Amino acid sequence: MTGKVALVTGASSGIGEAIALSLSGAGALVAVGARRFDLLKDLADRAPGEVLPVQLDVGDQDSVRAAIAATIQRFGRLDILVNNAGIMLTGIVDGADTAEWDAMIRTNLLGTMYVTHAALPHLLSSRGTVVQTSSTSGRIASAGGAVNAASKFGVTAFSEALRQEVTAQGVRVVVVAPGFTDTDLASHISDPVSRDMAAQLKTMMRTLQPDDIAAAVLYAVSQPEHVSVNEILIRPTDQQQ
Template identity: 65%
Template structure:
């Protein structure tokens, strides 16, 4: 394992859930963390080490560039990027509010691509690591999750292409695919039937905690430089699909 002390990280979607847990875990490990989110008021609650809060909307390419630039200006380098920001607005195709599709594509897929694009020059310089947050929905689509799954399948494709482009240059690209995690993500669903179904499903299993996913992230970034953990699939023991 390599020491993370003094490394610099940018974590997106850090105001809650997995992003907040990852930012906290990295900071406790000695990493200087830029925590980015739209809801900057929530970032003040993050503790455990050096955490630099910045306003970041990953669907806005200029906002992404500004957050990366602010990180490098403050710390002089960038070693780790955790591309975590995302929304899950599931529902059937028939009768769907297509503005929700647009929001998911802009945030989940294009947002992660914008972050990777802006951060890559600095990661190439530091021979750093980028974590791309996918989902079990990026492996198997199901009725009602078509648009959401499409964004996660897209993340998987982009991540693998990026890996092939930069791995021989020392940059490690990691796809992490969590199953059901106890976060506020499912509560944002606007379709009443899907919201009820999600609530029942989440209540029926021992879900992952955000800290469980953060531990997986730490495992990947802690490996020695010659070891690339390219994929991590992490489900609750009770989750079947």
């Protein structure tokens, strides 16, 4: 990864933070984006290499374009994009707060699409790699997670179509689909039943850790140029679905 430039979204905590630290440790120059800018500055202080914190709301196209521009201005190129920003506001459809649906689609799906669109000219120039963080919910929909699953199925579909469009130009597209991972995502769920269910599941299995997902991402992006790892599905051993 020495000399490679990466941008990681949703890097203020959890999986995104672990990916940023992993890439930095492997020698990459890393821009880290999120809405919680203070946490990004702390991450930059802890990283083993050069890390650029950028304020980023992936659902705001002006914010996205500014983050890409700041990355290019600082490092001169972009080789790796990791679209990791996401929220998980689960709950049943009946009686749901549809504002939460808007937030999930805007962040998980449109945010991934906006950042990819803005970064793609630079990735085509560098023959780079796009990593899309999806979920097991992007393969199997479950009751109580309809809209979250819809957003993640959308990420998977968008990524496969994109792969077909850009693979002949040397750009690789990787979908990483983690199962239950020990992050703070579930703590943001407003529906008490869904929040309690997520907390209970956490006590019933050996969950994945953010570093487990970071290791998978590093594996995918560090393959030789002729090798394209298109999808990695990674579940806790104890997770059945």
